[in-house]
Amino acid sequence: MALPSRLAQLQAKACEATRFAAKHGCAYQRSLVEKNKKYVVEPPTIEKCQELSKQLFYTRLASIPGRCEAFWKELDQVKQLWRNRKDLNVEHAGVAALFGIELYAWFCIGEIVGRGFTLTGYRV
Template sequence: MGKLQQLQAKATQAAQFVAKHGCSYHKQLLEQNKQYIQEPATVEKCNLLAKQLFYTRLASIPGRYEAFWKELDCVKQLWKHKQELKVEDAGIAVLFGLECFAWFCAGEIVGRGFTFTGYHV
């Protein structure tokens, strides 16, 4: 059996499974999380919740800004006393830097439309 036929068979199985169990899973999920559901579910209520989320996030910026500067001060202190730095701490810093670089590269690839050269084929 070819790869395409195998993929089609798997997709058919998945579609059948979702058709059979999807509704009960949906009901179970809603029942487990009913404390998060707002009643009545109206457009006005959704707009209100969206505004509350936006302004709550906006209000949290000063706290996150302070936390950022505290973290930066800690990094500065570590840099000043780099002779006392342990190998484990240096390894964590290197891994963090590599992770940041990898996310940057992934963002660049996504920004170019998932191409590696920037040209669309």
């Protein structure tokens, strides 16, 4: 398929999506806010938003020691598995292999995205 026809097709789909969003977007937004009313803070002021932002930041900051502890526990488990690798069964080896493949796939996808969704690095 030629590039100009693909571009026209993509443009038509984008226009269709824009029309759909314009027609149904407000109703969707209203229903979403109504469903999640318990999370809305009244009155919605700038000061309240800044306070919530600080609460989120410091809550995340306070969770770092717990995350570090969990990381070191998992690392100790991996070390223990490595020490007893002769006792590994096929299931554990398969899970480890799938995890490695998943990491490699995410790396490859990240590289492709970083190059602007091109496989060779050259844009046409």
